[in-house]
Amino acid sequence: MVVTWVTLSPVNGKAFIRYGPGAKFYEGKMELFSYASKREYSIGKITRYIYRATMNNLKIACDYKYQIYSGEAYSEVFYFRTIKPNNSPAEFLVIGDMGNKQALSVKLLNEEIHNETFRYDMIVHVGDFAYNLEDDEGRVSDAYFQEIQSFAGFVPYQVCPGNHEKYENFSFYNNLFTMQSLNHNVKPNESPNINNFFWSYDIGPMHVIAFTTEFYYYTEYGTAQIHTQYQWLKEDLGKAIANRAKVPWIITMAHRPMYDQSKKITDISNDFRVGSSSYPGLEKLFLDSGVDVSFWGHDHIYERTFPMYDMIVQNGTQENPYENPNGIVHIITGSTGCYLHNPQLNPNPPAYSAMVNRDYSYTRVKVFNSTHLRLQQVSQDKGGAVIDEIMIVKNKHLPYKKPK
Structure with a gap:
């Protein structure tokens, strides 16, 4: 720690x-x-x-x-x-896009973290902090960290960068945080190297991976980091697959979403999803690795998709789309608290968009065991009420099959 x-x-x-x-x-x-x-x-x-x-x-x-x-x-x-033993349930919170101004969810987060009925293993912040960390010679970052210390001092606060951390090639962000991976050839009691751009952990029955989408959007800093990250992801997912009998769930975290309700399904062509002639995309790797859930931020909304395979909805059953689905469930949780909060919803959302909400909110996740994972979206606007909930059920965790 x-x-x-x-x-x-x-x-x-x-x-x-x-x-x-x-x-x-x-x-x-x-x-x-x-x-x-x-x-x-x-x-x-x-x-x-x-x-x-x-x-x-x-x-x-x-x-x-x-x-x-x-x-x-x-x-x-x-x-x-x-953290609890490996055979115990894992519980954590996911937040995204929270600024120093309008950080409306902090009060609820404090109540959750300091309530004895909740025992969270971590909070993951999927990018965009303070708006912006470097503003006013960095005084905005000072005020932001003083505010979140009330919960971040008591539970591991894990991060990955968003577009608002781009200042000086993400250097201020990289100096302020201390992310590490415990799954990569680290000897007992040896401190692993700091990597604030991609990291992973095993917690209970889940393997959680964070990575950086922004490498694909700021190529003025080069593209070598895209290839480095891709190779790391490929190796990390390979180890996770080999260990799936013990740690079955694979969950990813990053900032910009692969899918979102603002686009038509034929417009989802972002480079980090499909790649380009110069560098590989990530969706095929994630599908071939059987990633279960992907969390994102960036859009200042909450959105839940149906299970997706390369732009195709792949529901599990007619009664329950999330029972043994043939695709990744995508969750956008980018509305924890941003003064830029004025999302425009698509009046004709694509077929893959199952639920969209504009409340200030954040996500609770509980991985009960090898077969059941629950997602809850908690609304600040509605005083902590759960505005959306699903249970993902998987009898087996395998690579997804390409739809016919």
Whole structure:
């Protein structure tokens, strides 16, 4: 578990975190310490000092407390719970496109995270933060992180970039966050390399993958990163397929959607879906790998598709489209809180669009076991009411068959 924090002046003394099991923390027993690394990043006249410290040797399904020390200054005490055993259900939240202004869902997110009836393994933010992180010499990012600290300090806050993180080739974004992959030849108790653009984890019965769609849209920075990411995805999915007897569900996260209600089905030709003469697309790889669900943001709406295979709806049964479907279920959850929120809905949505809603909202996911996964969309406008819910049922997790 990595803790990242920012100061506006260099720490006079040592920067570190003190942590330990919750019951023993205040007694001063079983204390552990981790000293931080430091980076500097300047925007305009302001330099930020970014510190990272890793908490190692954590036990599964245990409560921990931690406190940040920056020289003589120190933070409040935070707490978190480590992930559950592999045979336990996985629960997490997905949010997207949340700014510093109009971050209306923060109150509900706080209530969820600090409610004992909810035990989330993580929150995943699928791009577009603060609007924008670099604005006002980065002061917008300072205010944004101060606001979300109320939940991001207590549950792993996982991210991938959106188009609003493009500043200086995504460099400010890349300095502020600390994403890692635990599934790639990392030895026990060894800290994996930071990669804020693509990463993956096994949590309970699911393998979750985050990647970057923006590589396809900012090719002025080159295209090598498209090929690097594709090769990484191919290898990661290959490992996930080989491990599917133990971890059956494969879930992906990224910013711009492959499918959305604003387009006709014949207009879905984005490069990252189908590729080009210069670089490969991703949908075929995902279909051949049997990806179960893909989460997206970017559009400031909630949208759920029917199961899709290369622009063709592939429902499971007539009674339940999500029972053993022959395609990927796509979820857009890009309306967590953005002041640009004024989505125009298509009066004639394509046939693959099963549900669209304009409320400020976010997504709950619970993977019960190898066969059942539940999605719920929680509306801020309606005081936390669930405005959409489906259960995806899969007796087997296999590559999808090309429709005849």
